[in-house]
Amino acid sequence: MNAIAFTDVTKRYGDVLAVDGLDLEVPAGATVALLGPNGAGKSTSINMLLGLLRPSSGEIRVFGEPPETAVANGEIGAMLQEGALIPELTVAETVDFVRRLYPRPLPLEEILRLADLTELARRRADRLSGGQTQRVRFALAIAGGPRLLLLDEPTAAMDVESRRTFWDNMRAYAARGRTILFATHYLEEADENADRVVVIARGRVVADGTAAEIKAGVAGQAVSFLLGEQPVAGLDALPGTTGVELQGGRVTLRTIDLDATVAALYRKTTLDIRDLQLHGADLEDAFLALTKEA
Numbered sequence: 001m002n003a004i005a006f007t008d009v010t011k012r013y014g015d016v017l018a019v020d021g022l023d024l025e026v027p028a029g030a031t032v033a034l035l036g037p038n039g040a041g042k043s044t045s046i047n048m049l050l051g052l053l054r055p056s057s058g059e060i061r062v063f064g065e066p067p068e069t070a071v072a073n074g075e076i077g078a079m080l081q082e083g084a085l086i087p088e089l090t091v092a093e094t095v096d097f098v099r100r101l102y103p104r105p106l107p108l109e110e111i112l113r114l115a116d117l118t119e120l121a122r123r124r125a126d127r128l129s130g131g132q133t134q135r136v137r138f139a140l141a142i143a144g145g146p147r148l149l150l151l152d153e154p155t156a157a158m159d160v161e162s163r164r165t166f167w168d169n170m171r172a173y174a175a176r177g178r179t180i181l182f183a184t185h186y187l188e189e190a191d192e193n194a195d196r197v198v199v200i201a202r203g204r205v206v207a208d209g210t211a212a213e214i215k216a217g218v219a220g221q222a223v224s225f226l227l228g229e230q231p232v233a234g235l236d237a238l239p240g241t242t243g244v245e246l247q248g249g250r251v252t253l254r255t256i257d258l259d260a261t262v263a264a265l266y267r268k269t270t271l272d273i274r275d276l277q278l279h280g281a282d283l284e285d286a287f288l289a290l291t292k293e294a
């Protein structure tokens with residue numbers, strides 16, 4: 001069953017086309033990163049999934065239902081970009097207050113444990129650090145035991161240590177078979193924490209797959225080697241090769257098929273090749289190539 005299905009969804013704000021014919025299906029149990037530059041349409045898509053915005057056209061379903069129904073049934077939890085806590089309440093009081101609003105909440109102790117807040121349970125909300133506040137917001141997002149968890153740039157204000165803890169907590173929740181969609185512009189976060197990365201730019205999906213598939217789909221791979229005085233003529237005809245560069249005796253072949261290029265280099269030439277190095281595209285190269293203005 002699909003947790004999320006967007007079918008040809010468009011969202012306009014006046015003249016601005018924020019989401020442009022978005023088609024996206026996320027099966028139940030997946031952890032998906034929505035990766036895109038500023039203004040790509042990530043927050044708009046998440047707000048539509050929560051029923052906070054209506055699409056201008058197209059259809060959205062969450063577990064087969066309209067978003068409003070899924071929200072009313074406590075199926076969706078969300079951590080959005082803003083949202084203040086009530087300063088006078090303790091962490092435990094805050095979480096307990098919110099969990100009681102849901103039809104099938106998780107037990108309080110379990111929520112505190114999943115969000116790494118057990119030791120801070122009696123701390124007042126206005127005495128928390130930024131990273132601790134984010135953990136409370138995560139706790140509120142999972143309080144109802146949602147089948148679908150939406151996180152809009154959840155680590156934006158966190159330091160390195162808080163981020164690590166946050167993603168550990170997120171993965172522990174995902175491991176219970178829950179579906180997670182998170183928006184980010186951090187490539188490493190998408191790479192490390194999602195089993196699928198959907199790259200969006202200008203309101204459309206421009207790539208969709210595992211991080212490895214997205215990297216492999218971009219012509220950013222290369223092989224380089226030392227050739228000494230031997231001639232470079234003919235190397236541009238090797239399979240997959242898109243360019244040849246020569247610098248200080250080192251030849252670099254750019255390729256869209258690293259395996260084929262390297263195999264042909266050994267099998268189809270008689271060159272004496274030294275110090276062969278392979279250069280894979282990284283996700284950053286792929287992301288920049290995919291999202292740059294057409």
Ligand SMILES: Nc1ncnc2c1ncn2[C@@H]1O[C@H](COP(=O)(O)OP(=O)(O)OP(=O)(O)O)[C@@H](O)[C@H]1O
Pocket residue numbers: 013016017018036037038039040041042043044045185
């Ligand atoms: N309420 C609004 N009124 C008019 N335009 C809007 C509104 N909200 C968003 N937009 C525009 O819609 C486009 C998509 O914005 P959105 O916030 O969904 O992108 P995003 O991918 O979440 O960006 P960011 O990473 O910066 O949060 C942008 O061009 C933005 O300026």
